Amino acid sequence: xxxxxxxxxxxxxxxxxxxxxxxxxxxxxxxxxxxxxxxxxxxxxxxxxxxxxxxxxxxxxxxxxxxxxxxxxxxxxxxxxxxxxxxxxxxxxxxxxxxxxxxxxxxxxxxxxxxxxxxxxxx
Amino acid sequence: xxxxxxxxxxxxxxxxxxxxxxxxxxxxxxxxxxxxxxxxxxxxxxxxxxxxxxxxxxxxxxxxxxxxxxxxxxxxxxxxxxxxxxxxxxxxxxxxxxxxxxxx
Numbered sequence: 513x514x515x516x517x518x519x520x521x522x523x524x525x526x527x528x529x530x531x532x533x534x535x536x537x538x539x540x541x542x543x544x545x546x547x548x549x550x551x552x553x554x555x556x557x558x559x560x561x562x563x564x565x566x567x568x569x570x571x572x573x574x575x576x577x578x579x580x581x582x583x584x585x586x587x588x589x590x591x592x593x594x595x596x597x598x599x600x601x602x603x604x605x606x607x608x609x610x611x612x613x614x615x616x617x618x619x620x621x622x623x624x625x626x627x628x629x630x631x632x633x634x635x
Numbered sequence: 636x637x638x639x640x641x642x643x644x645x646x647x648x649x650x651x652x653x654x655x656x657x658x659x660x661x662x663x664x665x666x667x668x669x670x671x672x673x674x675x676x677x678x679x680x681x682x683x684x685x686x687x688x689x690x691x692x693x694x695x696x697x698x699x700x701x702x703x704x705x706x707x708x709x710x711x712x713x714x715x716x717x718x719x720x721x722x723x724x725x726x727x728x729x730x731x732x733x734x735x736x737x738x739x
Contacts (some may be wrong), residue, residue: 559680561728574728608679618727621670623682623691 516626534609547612552605639731658724
């Protein structure tokens, strides 16, 4: 059974870079043709898709974040990572990683999800 | 850009009652891309339904999904205490704003 776990700093200063890693266990990222996504949720608000990566390294990002986001993958360690630059208080949220069943163009569904990690942007 | 509108915002019901949640898309897309999630406080969302009507692994059969075109419905036939939560629909990379199912 595939499980995902986010890790990274819980506090980031404004204008700095947020970096998170998602480690996948219970199965290889390279099997099943899945993509791998990051999704965030500000406190008390809804879900916002950030971006995704395939094990080939192919990526797609939310246009609203595209200029600041990058996602990379390390298949040898079965993990993928998120970098979000020039953060502000508006980037404070719980960040989730999730397996992404994808047609190659769009996400069909996300599951399972990691437990989430709260990242606070504050000086 | 897809906009998903969920209604109602909050649904107040008692255990054992039927819950009907709506998700309306701004444009017609394939129902293959409509999914529903359940989120409890402090937890990650859990996939319930995909392809508009297919239950994910391990999801009880009191949960069912239906719809096509721009209108989709999640039905919980008889609410159990553990079903009180927030429910989100998703199409492509867009999520609805959620419906909270609370105990009346």
